[in-house]
Amino acid sequence: MRPDVAALAASPRGGGFDIDTLPSPAAWVSPDGFVLALNPAMRDCLDIETGRPFSDGLRSEDVGAFDLALKRLTLGNPSASVEVRGSGERQSAFIASLAQPQHNDPTCAILLQLIEITRLRQSFDAxxxxxxxxxxxxxxxxxxxxxxxxxxxxxxxxxxxxxxxxxxxxxxxxxxxxxxxxxxxxxxxxxxxxxxxxxxxxxxxxxxxxxxxxxxxxxxxxxxxxxxxxxxxxxxxxxxxxxxxxxxxxxxxxAWLEGLSRRLKLAVDISRIGIYETDYDIGVSEWDHRMREIFEAPLDEDVRVGDFWERKLHPDDRERTLAYVEAKMAELKPFTDDYRIIASDGSTRYIRANNLPYVDNDRHLKMIGVNWDVTEDQRLRQELERQKALAETRNAELDQIRIDAEYSALHDYLTALPNRRYLEARLDELRQSASAHSRGIAVLHIDLDRFKQINDTLGHGAGDAMLKHAARILRDNIRPTDFAARIGGDEFVVLLDYDGENGVLSAIAERIIAEMRQPVWHNGQECRFGASIGIACSVDRSSDPRALLQNADIALYNAKNQGRNRHEFYTQSSGRLLADARRLSSELLRALENDEIIPFYQLQFEARTRQISGAECLARWRHPTHGILGPERFLAAAEECGVLAQIDQIILEKSLADVAAWREEGLDLPKISVNVSARRLMDPNLASGLAALDIKPGQVSFELLESVFLDRQDAAVMTNLETLRRLSIDIEIDDFGTGHASIVGLLNLKPSTLKIDRQLIENIPKSQEQRILVMSIIQIARSLKIKVTAEGVETEEHARILKRLGCDVLQGYGLARPLDATAIAELLRARKKAAAT
The missing domain is CATH 3.30.450.20 (PAS domain)
Incomplete structure (x- = not known):
């Protein structure tokens, strides 16, 4: 963009209003003809873009006339018009009307509007x-x-x-x-x-x-x-x-003239201009209906020269206006005038007139012209002048505002890092200046891990604080000559000079990851997140930086796919991994359409009696070629595709159907528990969906990850939790002991059950500390009247110790593996038969 165009674009565009609201093609252009802004109608008419000369969209024969019209405005005329045609295939004919809201300021932006006259011009030519x-x-x-x-x-x-x-x-x-x-x-x-x-x-x-x-x-x-x-x-x-x-x-x-007359009348009516013709020798002026409406003239009376119009003039304008008209009449030249009149209610109205004095064939001195009420435009102009006068007293402040605006356009408002727009410009600069540099380029694409959970549970304030913290880490770990940008959400990009040493890049990436993993406190809450980094680099400065950015994105996907909190360099195989992931996502969407997602059930047992107390419903994918797939194969893709909540709903509905079928057969499964994602828990339609299901009181419990159960909950989450209680659906906290839950959080949420994570259960036969920790959790839960379920019960010794520590329910491979509905039904039949004997 040229410097003069950029300066105009940074200021209010001439009129202070949005041209997108105009139905006709319109644009703001600079005094030298560069487009500052255009509405969709203008873009449809001409092949032009912002920052380019408006004349690029015109045929070459009309460029001179258009430039001349611009020149008239810069010489003081408030408006001008010219007939033009579009260039290339768009050779429609238009009347281009140009107006400079502040015509006393030659640097002010110009409002340009088009009226298409293609058919009219063709008709005239014909x-x-x-x-x-x-x-x-x-x-x-x-x-x-x-x-x-x-x-x-x-x-x-x-x-x-x-x-x-x-x-x-x-x-x-x-x-x-x-x-x-x-x-x-x-x-x-x-x-x-x-x-x-x-x-x-x-x-x-x-x-x-x-x-x-x-x-x-x-x-x-x-x-x-x-x-x-x-x-x-x-x-x-x-x-x-x-x-x-x-x-x-x-x-x-x-017939054609009659049609044209109708169209012209319609155009005049729409424009709301008043038309007059005055014969000074006869002393009579002919006014149309709109002219009489503007000046409140009686419809049935002649308008005499020197009488009605002169009396309507504002006293402060009368002498000047009459003298000006008389002088222009003597010159027999067209002229424009602005003046005020006094309305019948005493208010002041502003009038603009375009006039043409002439001598007719009978040598009568006449004048023809148009008038229109510009009171609202005048009020706007006065307000702009007031604002201008105020601005002139704050030049230094406005200079700073302009600098801030230019800075804001290229920087992220939250972290003050360069934004995506700045990154795009930087990439273009690197590509254009490739021959001037000998060193290569490295691109680090950084994505924060677990940031969404912080945002969802602690609120956007905490999320914003974490983004600022991440930005500080990036600034502290790169050189002044390097470039770091936030490109949206929790994604960042770093551009580095590269000399072929991958070890240097790895060291920088690992340093960033290590600092990102350090806990951060916000409003008394400990926040933990990490970072995954994808790296693409080239020692060839002529390499396309945009291609490197794309490769870094692929490497980032690979890093997240391999466990997060790590960095990966781009390789040819990285692209194949991304293609495989996209193929998996497509297959998963088809699986939902083909009803391939099914529930598996892992039975839960009373710790004291070993009676079946319920079952956890687990999602499995019955893949047409790969067989039964566990959640570790598809849940990440489901979350990325945004269908995790849909899978939760499918598992709940199918599990309820299975339980109902078993009960009709006389097989009893006391309760089922289903996992609920954070996104589904925030769904405002969750309550209505659950109300439509036939859920018996105490039959279903929802398992919530501890990561979505914090001391401060989203309002939608709390509303849905209250709805679950009203529907007699129990709430269980899954993977307890690995997240951030506090005693205050437990009191707020009031769950029916805590499920101790398998990581705390695994070593209790060997570790006294682990046993004490588990016992403490059980005692706290019991004091709050909360049941405790232990996951990961792999051996009989696990079961014996947990029973002694007071655990209520046991679940794990040592007791029962996850089975499909058919196998569970057979197991329940066998236990029923054994109990009967």
Whole structure:
């Protein structure tokens, strides 16, 4: 963008209003013709873009005229107009109206609006062609002459015959009735009457028009002029002479002009301008309806020169306005004037007038012009002038605001790092300056791990604080010559000079990852997150930086896919991994459509009696080619695709259906627990969806990850949790002991059960510390009247120790592996049969 265009673009664009609200094509342009902004209608009309000369969208023949119109504005004219055509395939014709809201400021942006006149121009051109053809015809031929006598003698000239397409030897109707058959049916009676009156010498019927059949079969319009030139002794017509003229073209033109007149009237009505014409020699001014409306003039009274209009002028403007009009009248030059009038209610109205004084053919001094009410525009201009006056007292402050605005346009408002726009510009700069540098380029694409959980559970305030913290870490770990940007959400990009040493890049990436993993405290809450980094580099400075950025994105995906909190360099295989992940996502979406997601059930047992107390419902994918897939194969893709909540819903509905079928068979599974993702827990439609299901009280519990259970909950989450309680759905905290839950959080959430994570259960046979920790959790839960379920019970010793520590429910491979619905039904039948014996 040119410096002068950029300066204008940074200021309020000339008028202080949004041209996107205008229905007609409109744009703001700089005084030297560069586009600052354009609305969609303008973009549809011309092939132009912001920052380019407006004349790029015009055909070359019109560029000079357009530049001249711009020049008029810079010389002081408040507005100008010019007819132009679009360039290339868009060669529509337009009237381009240009106005400079602050015409006393030559640097002010110009409002440019287009009115399409393609059809009107074509019509005018066609009309001109027809008029030319008609004039040549008039020069080259005369009207057809006819002469009729009462003795039967008739004469018809060659032109008369040619009008009708007749040759010298073609027969002509010999009587009135035969001739009338050639007349258009709608005209026959009128023609018969007109001839009778013409024969009687009625002057009103000397001329009349009608349609007659041409020899070729179409109708032509004839203008007949005739009169009785001789009468017999009885006073009856003895001889009638006249001429026939083919006025078909003229009638077509009249019809077109009538249509054009209607269109022009509509245009005038829409523009709300008043039109007048004053004859100073006669002393009368003719005003149209809108003109009388503007000036509140009576509709049935003549407007006299020196009377009504002069009295309406504002007292402070009267002398100046009258003197100005008189001076311009003497020069006989067009002029524009702005003045005020006093309305009937005493208010002041602002009027703008375009006027053209001239002397007519009768040497009468006249003036024609248009007036329109610009009160609202004037008020806006006054407000702009007030703002300008205020701005002039704060030049230094505005300079700083401009600097801040330019900075803000290229920087992230939250972290103050360069933004995506700045990164794009930097990449373009690196590509264009490739030959001037010998060192290579490295791109680090950084994505924060577990940031969304912080945002969802602690709120956006905590999320913003973590983003600022991450930005500080990046600044502290790169050189001043390096470039770090936040490109959106929790994603960052770092550009580094690269000399071929991957070890240096690895060291930087590991340092960033290590610092990102350190806990951060916000409002008394410990926040933990990490970072995954994808790296792409090239020692060849001519490499496309945008391609490197794309490769870094692929490497980032690989890093996250391999466990997060790590960095990965881009390799050819990285691209294949991304393709595999995308293929997996597509297959998962098809799996949902094909009903391939099914529940598996892992039974839970009372710790004291080993009776079945329930089952956890787990999602499995019955893949058509790979068989049963566990959640570790597809849950990451499900979260990325945004279908995790949909899978939760499917598992709940299918599990309820299985339990209902077992109960009809007499098989009892006391309770099922299903996992609920954080996204589904925040769904405002969760309550209505659950209410539609047949859920018996105490039959279902929802397992919530401890990571979504913090001391401060989102309002939607708390509302849904209250709904679950009303529906008698229990709440369980899954993976307890690995997250951030506090005693206060437990009191707020009031879960029915805590599920101790398998990591705390695994070593209790060998570790006294682990046993003490588990026992403490059980005692805290018991004091809060919360049941405890232990996951990861792999051995009988696990079960024995947990029973002694007071655990309520046991779950793990040592007791029962996850099974499908058919296998669970068989197991329940076997236990029922064993109990009966």
């Amino acid at each position: 009309l001109a062609e027809r008029e030319s053809r008609w004039n040549h015809a008039l020069v080259g031929s005369a009207s057809g002459v006819w002469d009729q006598r009462n003795n039967g003698d008739m004469y018809y000239s060659d032109v008369w015959r040619s009008i009708r397409g007749l040759g010298p030897d073609d027969p002509i109707a010999q009587n009135m009735e035969d001739w009338l058959k050639l007349i258009h049916p709608q005209d026959r009676e009128r023609v018969r009457h007109s001839i009778e009156r013409q024969n009687e010498g009625d002057p009103d019927y000397t001329t009349f028009q009608y349609r007659e059949m041409h020899k070729d079969g179409h109708y032509i319009w004839i203008e007949c002029r005739g009169a009785c030139v001789e009468r017999d002794e009885d006073g009856q017509p003895a001889r009638i002479v006249g001429t026939d003229t083919d006025v078909t073209a003229r009638k077509a033109q009249e």
